[in-house]
Amino acid sequence: MTSNRELDTSSPVLVTGAGGFIGGWLVRSLRQQGFSDIRAVDIKPQTQWHQVFDGVENVTADLQLLENCRSAMRGRKHVFNLAADMGGMGFIEQNKALCMLSVLINTHLLEAAREESVERFFFASSACVYNASKQDVTDVIPLREEDAYPAMPEDGYGWEKLFGERIVRHFDEDFGIQGRVARYHNVYGPHGTWDGGREKAPAALARKVALAKLTGNHSIQIWGDGEQTRSFTYIDDAIFGTEALFWSDFNQPLNVGSEEMVSINQMVDMLEEISGIKLTREYQLDAPKGVRGRNSDNSLTRQELNWSPTTPLKEGLRETFDWISRQVC
Numbered sequence: 001m002t003s004n005r006e007l008d009t010s011s012p013v014l015v016t017g018a019g020g021f022i023g024g025w026l027v028r029s030l031r032q033q034g035f036s037d038i039r040a041v042d043i044k045p046q047t048q049w050h051q052v053f054d055g056v057e058n059v060t061a062d063l064q065l066l067e068n069c070r071s072a073m074r075g076r077k078h079v080f081n082l083a084a085d086m087g088g089m090g091f092i093e094q095n096k097a098l099c100m101l102s103v104l105i106n107t108h109l110l111e112a113a114r115e116e117s118v119e120r121f122f123f124a125s126s127a128c129v130y131n132a133s134k135q136d137v138t139d140v141i142p143l144r145e146e147d148a149y150p151a152m153p154e155d156g157y158g159w160e161k162l163f164g165e166r167i168v169r170h171f172d173e174d175f176g177i178q179g180r181v182a183r184y185h186n187v188y189g190p191h192g193t194w195d196g197g198r199e200k201a202p203a204a205l206a207r208k209v210a211l212a213k214l215t216g217n218h219s220i221q222i223w224g225d226g227e228q229t230r231s232f233t234y235i236d237d238a239i240f241g242t243e244a245l246f247w248s249d250f251n252q253p254l255n256v257g258s259e260e261m262v263s264i265n266q267m268v269d270m271l272e273e274i275s276g277i278k279l280t281r282e283y284q285l286d287a288p289k290g291v292r293g294r295n296s297d298n299s300l301t302r303q304e305l306n307w308s309p310t311t312p313l314k315e316g317l318r319e320t321f322d323w324i325s326r327q328v329c
Contacts, residue, residue, distance in 0.1 A: 096156025185257025
């Protein structure tokens, strides 16, 4: 793994999806490391970006269009593509076509990167690419990178991500653009989506618990029976893993995810302890809930990057709950 001390921080960088959750934190990290030529692009008006920074070229553009990708790519050497139309399980189960259209973003960005002779290209993939038959029990065997095949990913969003991984691979092979692919496992933390229907489970539950504490109505709704299991990756770990992978020599998809698997009920237990209240739980058995169980196997991550996430879920949840509590007040 290349040390950050060896990086040329004058290299021109493009971050797409920069107004989103992970993208905003990535731009923050690059600035803190001294990168001086960052172009940040998102489809949303800048008033809706989660984080906006001075000293960055902030651009609003629809990257489904090839010409906008060419404009965004102009003069860039390194590219982090985090742009996608996505959200939590409720969104991706009910908007499969919209999720699939993100194929246009990655494809057009790669074509623009080829024309611009870009050196490295990062693609934000997802654990949703993994074969669903390996995720049908709560006590699931952690997922290794090879478990994406034979292909049976999450319908819509998962297929888009799996196709995105393949095209990055072939642009690497055919055109010499060094591809890097991270399979994120449920990234969460402050300065992300926490309401409106696109939020993921940690943010949604933190919001519900914060509102329960604020209103005195200590009853919350939980999608499914609460026994479905996941691992959740704190944003600091996700950013470190992203950068470590990007500057490494490893060009295959790699898990960036925690190995601390919990049930949704166990997460609610943690939020009860963090908030200091006891909750009545109402289970919505017909709500979207995704696969029965999912966890990350970080063996290859440790081997290739000499690293795996270190933030305990309870610690990350506390930071997330405190931030969301300030938003709902």
